[in-house]
Amino acid sequence: MIGIDLSKRTALVTGAGRGIGRAIATQLASAGASVVMNDLDQGLVDEVCGEIDAHGVPGDVTEPNFAQKLVESAIAKYGSLDIIVNNAGYTWDNVIQKTTDEQFQAMLDIHLMAPFRILRAASCYIRDTAKKEAAERRRVTRKVVNITSIAGTDGNPGQAGYSSGKAGIIGLTKTMAKEWGRYNVTVNAVGFGLIETRLIQPLSADGASIDIQGRQIPVGVQASVLENIKKSVPLGRLGTTEEAANAVLFFCSPLSDYVTGEVMICGGGMHF
């Protein structure tokens, strides 16, 4: 890997127990950052923290008071907060006539409301710190990376809720880039195509599911749909979690210090 040095930086990654988030947390740690990682799954939080020496804050990012707790815990542990990656997410798909209010709302809650609350919770620290640094004539660039999807940029049948949440986060990204430019915060989004995680495993009766407030939501994609989509990837294969994390690392690093308000697609050239 090229020499990205994130030592003395504190990075917060949500949904980092498995999949892309775990790869992001691992890469940030190996670049020297102090990592604060979150996941719904306490067992995975313990596992990742053991592996990369991170500070774990288990819990559900859609709980209204959780964002404040998460941000306070990061600052209390490491005394700073420099990089925020809003990654936690899952799919709960159906055609619109079979999509309930609860289902649609759940997709907005996880992909849009939770990142909004986390950025709002961090805003006081970010503004106060940037003002102090400006008074000392120091410019320290902080980073926000929001995770979106080609379902958000292009739309995808069967994903009214998911694609709405993933499109909404792009609006939040672009607005925060404008609000926080004066505080030297770059705010960008990375949109994935098909990355090898449980989210794109073929759906099956005994497949992966996510426990949302006691309800088991199956995650995955219909096998026939998946096969068709795979054929349309120009690079001819799915992406790995490491390749997905590489794109995020660019926006977490000084390499992107003059890039803000942008959406980078990491999808092997595929669009829906």
Ligand SMILES: NC(=O)c1ccc[n+]([C@@H]2O[C@H](COP(=O)([O-])OP(=O)(O)OC[C@H]3O[C@@H](n4cnc5c(N)ncnc54)[C@H](O)[C@@H]3O)[C@@H](O)[C@H]2O)c1
């Ligand atoms: N895999 C893909 O092809 C793909 C494509 C486009 C976008 N994405 C996005 O990438 C992100 C990561 O997805 P992934 O493929 O690694 O999925 P994954 O299921 O492997 O990992 C997601 C992690 O987020 C956690 N999580 C879910 N809801 C949470 C909540 N309420 N609070 C805290 N943690 C929560 C899960 O427990 C899980 O460990 C998601 O935002 C997803 O929508 C993935």
